[in-house]
Amino acid sequence: MSEYSREVLLATSVLCSSGGSMQLLQLHRNLLQRCNISEETFCYIVEHCPRFLMVRGPGTEPRVVARTLLRLCRSYAQEGRCGGCEALHLCKFFIYGTCRFGKGRKPCKLSHDIRSDHNYQLLREWTLHMLSEDDLFLLLLQNDPALLPEVCLHYNKGSTPHGCCTFQNTCTKVHLCQHFLQGDCLFGSRCKRHHTVDEHGRCMLEKRGLSGNIIQDLPSIYRNIHNLAAAAATADSTSTEKSPEWVSEPAADEMNICLHFLRNSCRFHNECRKVHFHLPYRWEVFDRSVWIDLQHMEDIERDFCDPSRAQSSGDQPVNFLTMTRDSKPVRRLSTVSSVTKPPHYLLTTKWKWYYKGDQGNWLEYGQMDEKQRATSVTSRNLEEAYVSDRAAKVKVVKGHREYIINFTDIYQRNYKHNTKRRVRRRPVFVSVAEIEKQVSAGNPGPDVVLLDLIRAGGDMDLSSAKLYL
Structure with missing residues (x-):
């Protein structure tokens, strides 16, 4: 539980x-x-x-x-x-x-x-x-x-007892002073608009149950x-x-973990705007006034990467839905999303997107479900759209049904049938051993950097290129 x-x-x-x-x-x-x-x-x-x-x-x-x-x-x-x-x-x-x-x-x-x-x-x-x-x-x-029912806007316009409401005593909306509800009515008890539900309104509401x-x-x-x-x-x-799961990757660039530091090549050292840490993810808990590293970070990360898990294991679990532990706020820092860098970049964070299936299981976008149906968009498609615009809406087709994913609202909606499914964004797990293996493999050679320069149309910052050359 x-x-x-x-x-x-x-x-x-x-x-x-x-x-x-x-x-x-x-x-x-x-x-x-x-x-x-x-x-x-x-x-x-x-x-x-x-x-x-x-x-x-x-x-x-x-x-x-x-x-x-x-x-x-x-x-x-x-x-x-x-x-x-x-x-x-x-x-x-x-x-x-x-x-x-x-x-x-x-x-x-x-x-x-x-x-x-x-x-x-x-x-x-x-x-x-x-x-x-x-x-x-x-x-x-x-x-x-x-x-x-809604508050009648027409009731609040005009000078007659019912304002501009043409339905008057047959109106199915509530007749209340809009300024009173907004907290800025200047007339108080002398206001000609109702500040309480009148007898007609009471009868109408009682009929509605x-x-x-x-x-x-x-x-x-x-x-x-x-x-x-x-x-x-x-x-x-x-x-x-917004779901607290969205706290898992801070929006500000300076809260991302420095890729160059991970490869022992950050030339800014202590003046770097990004976070210097030995892993591409970092779990912290807010204690009093400071953020403190959590113990068993690799285990927490492994659990977080499983979309079916709502919390980590252990005596003091991290709740991934509220991003808390023992009522204290928790956050996860990480390297930038893998879709923002060329494929050869090491230790970027690869995110996957999942939706809740009919059987309560979590299915990755683009993968076949139990009926051998796949969505029209993949995890990578969604991640690219999300990184580009975190307020975007993405159309998804599966079989003969059409859905909309709104990134500001962690659901996939079917507006025709008025249903929705929970959506989760979780990273791909990378163990400490695998991280060390990638780091020890060394930095990309000059040919890779030149390839990046060509892809960038020659606009890559030379100081960035020198980090590899």
């Missing part, structure tokens, strides 16, 4: 049990009552963990909002079955708290079990498995756009939804929750 960050889980639980968001200092005080968390660790997880969104309003204390990309499966909700996906299989009315089935009556055809095999596996992957039902449902309500408790909490839930949507818009409508 995977072990997850205790502090992140506790912070998520505190936020969800407090309406889905909380002032920053209040959250810190609440966490201190539950665990011994340092100020440095608290600041780190709030600022860097994709579970949390920091909202900074003018003249107000920052607020932290809980977020997730986990959703309910629409196919399961409509048909009561699904061919396998990465979304929860739950009854929507069970989440609303109003399902008429069960409790001594005829059983509901949809699941009411958040700990079913399918659901619990997903909750573990998203580090939500320790949340109570109420906390999980609140998190879903403010993150899954399919669960709640929402319980009275949820309806009462809707203004604060919609405020959180607004903040999450604003953050998504700021990020060019990309996903706001």
Whole structure:
């Protein structure tokens, strides 16, 4: 069983049990009552963990909002079955708290079990498995756009009691003051727009199945939804929750391991902007205020290269999904991707891309599955696209079906059937013995460097060439 960050889980639980968001200092005080968390660790997880969104309003204390990309499966909700996906299989009315089935009556055809095999596996992957039902449902309500009706924008325009909304009392959207939800309404109790759900809105929502408790909490839930949507818009409508697996290769060039140092040929020595390390990968844990090398680095790397593994082995495993160990942040540094260098370059990092198969196994892109079908793109195709543009979307065809991979959202989606599969990017394992063998084999000769110069059209920096000549 995977072990997850205790502090992140506790912070998520505190936020969800407090309406889905909380002032920053209040959250810190609440966490201190539950665990011994340092100020440095608290600041780190709030600022860097994709579970949390920091909202900074003018003249107000920052607020932290809980977020997730986990959703309910629409196919399961409509048909009561699904061919396998990465979304929860739950009854929507069970989440609303109003399902008429069960409790001594005829059983509901949809699941009411958040700990079913399918659901619990997903909750573990998203580090939500320790949340109570109420906390999980609140998190879903403010993150899954399919669960709640939208706020009526026309209601917030015009001077009539219903604004410009032509449906008025028959409108199926919620009539609430948009400025109140944004936190900038100047009129307060004198505002002519609703700051709470009125009687008509309550009746409409009850017909849709929402319980009275949820309806009462809707203004604060919609405020959180607004903040999450604003953050998504700021990020060019990309996903706001990236998998911690993407931390495995830092984006900044200066955080890459120096290839020349590995070959004992870096002329910059201590002034080099890249990391000098004796391996093409480096695992570190953040302890208090510094990054410290992890022990058994080769074993951790071997486990990480296996796409089916969510954590490393040993007494203190590294969680590859949250990139933590014992609640402390972990990072993996590496050499540049192999697709950015000519084939003869030694000790670059070769990445492979995998998707989750129908049987729960992990299949490499471009390889045959159990039905002898292969995807139209290979691992190398995806790696080249990813290195070129980490916000790109790549079309993938397999058999008669078409999918889209979005690099900002670790899933492969089939928009026609509204399904998605988890995607993982993992390196090819290179042992310490193999590294030493490659290094001892020596540097490429002058003919190889000249070949590089020809390929580069004569534009290769001469100081770089001299490293080999």
